[in-house]
Amino acid sequence: MMMRMVPIRAIGLLVGAILFAGGANAQDRTAVERQFQSWLQSDIWPAARAKGVSRQTFEFAFRGVSLNWKLPDLVPPGSRPQTPKKQRQAEFGSPGKYFNRGSVDGATAVGRQMAKTHARTLAAVERATGVPGPIILAIWGRESGYGRVAIPHNVFEVLSTKGFMATRADYFRRELIAALQIAEAGHAPEAAMKSSWAGALGQPQFMPTNFLNHAADGDGDGRADIWRSEADTIASIGNYLRHFGWVPGRDWGYEIALPANVSCTLEGPDRGRPLAEWEAMGIARVSGKPFPDVERRGKMFLMLPAGRNGPAFLVTPNFYVIKDYNESDLYALFVGHVGDRIQYGVGDFSAGWGAVGGLYRSDIAVMQRALEREGKDVGGADGLPGFKTRREIGSWQERDGERAACFPTKAMVGRLR
Numbered sequence: 001m002m003m004r005m006v007p008i009r010a011i012g013l014l015v016g017a018i019l020f021a022g023g024a025n026a027q028d029r030t031a032v033e034r035q036f037q038s039w040l041q042s043d044i045w046p047a048a049r050a051k052g053v054s055r056q057t058f059e060f061a062f063r064g065v066s067l068n069w070k071l072p073d074l075v076p077p078g079s080r081p082q083t084p085k086k087q088r089q090a091e092f093g094s095p096g097k098y099f100n101r102g103s104v105d106g107a108t109a110v111g112r113q114m115a116k117t118h119a120r121t122l123a124a125v126e127r128a129t130g131v132p133g134p135i136i137l138a139i140w141g142r143e144s145g146y147g148r149v150a151i152p153h154n155v156f157e158v159l160s161t162k163g164f165m166a167t168r169a170d171y172f173r174r175e176l177i178a179a180l181q182i183a184e185a186g187h188a189p190e191a192a193m194k195s196s197w198a199g200a201l202g203q204p205q206f207m208p209t210n211f212l213n214h215a216a217d218g219d220g221d222g223r224a225d226i227w228r229s230e231a232d233t234i235a236s237i238g239n240y241l242r243h244f245g246w247v248p249g250r251d252w253g254y255e256i257a258l259p260a261n262v263s264c265t266l267e268g269p270d271r272g273r274p275l276a277e278w279e280a281m282g283i284a285r286v287s288g289k290p291f292p293d294v295e296r297r298g299k300m301f302l303m304l305p306a307g308r309n310g311p312a313f314l315v316t317p318n319f320y321v322i323k324d325y326n327e328s329d330l331y332a333l334f335v336g337h338v339g340d341r342i343q344y345g346v347g348d349f350s351a352g353w354g355a356v357g358g359l360y361r362s363d364i365a366v367m368q369r370a371l372e373r374e375g376k377d378v379g380g381a382d383g384l385p386g387f388k389t390r391r392e393i394g395s396w397q398e399r400d401g402e403r404a405a406c407f408p409t410k411a412m413v414g415r416l417r
Helices: 026-050 055-061 101-117 119-129 133-144 155-165 169-185 208-214 230-243 275-280 293-297 317-323 329-344 361-373 387-399
Strands: 253-257 299-303 305-308 312-315
Touching: 026 055, 026 155, 026 169, 055 169, 101 119, 101 133, 101 329, 119 133, 119 230, 133 230, 133 329, 155 169, 169 208, 208 230, 275 293, 275 299, 299 317, 305 329, 305 387, 312 317, 317 329, 361 387
Parallel strands: none
Antiparallel strands: 253 312, 299 312
């Protein structure tokens, strides 16, 4: 699921509060539903009309649409945003589980087949964008199983529900208007406006605004069809990564051996160093091969998705371009790793994944708020252990006289609060 992260804003749609505690009762939901339908007419319709959407398209899009209360991260009117107790997104769960055998092997095997089938298109897109074909294939495989995974949700139901009452309502409202523009222009085949639970469309799982900005014609028919055309899907992914700054000639990253004396708190895209400085610390590739000379022309960055409890990497700016597709270290690592498996036939990572993760998201949020009270930047108290949280946990461990591991553990629950 491709999604750009945006600031949280309160919805503020209603005068007065409707009580909501974990789930509205039937009467509350009926009242909210009426306000939702009113919001569609008073807010969304004028905004859509201003973007050229016809009344016919608008009415067809919302025929039979009601609020979907099963979607995650909803903030019903009158309630406050809360950190969910459990983590639904695999991108932020136990790191090792993200690289399960079936997902990695399946994406690799089908990706190799697709590399042969679409060799000409992949080569043309790489010439035009600088993005290697295996990276494009790995994204395609992760997003939709190379177009084979069913995409079940009504995009207008998803985006209108989230635009009305989600933690990032303004973001989803913009995506809803963009989805209506796509329908008005006839880009999608009939009945193809199905999406993920977050509103992502088609084989590359583009959010609607990303379709409008980055979808590309890969088969020369004058259209950008990310639903039925594999060539257009390949071209669109390449175009997206090019737009966000893919550096031609550089790789995404390399698994490394991290010496014990190198602190895990050096991780992050804001703490990059020339390769020579990392090598001076004793860092080397686990393969024993030298780093390519091209990597000496720019900075590299330490990346530890499980802290010291898993594989370690030096990554290039291209790793963070992949993260512009999906804001998750594990997602970008999966894409880079599967791309390497497709292109070079590499095996599993040299280091294994430790038994970490599996904490309640709410427990991690407690730790984050504790660190914020100390003036530390953890990237927000959202319960997700991103690089800022990882390294601040490592610094806290060092201050507490421990060896920094840079990842939240069950042993910390109750101690860091």
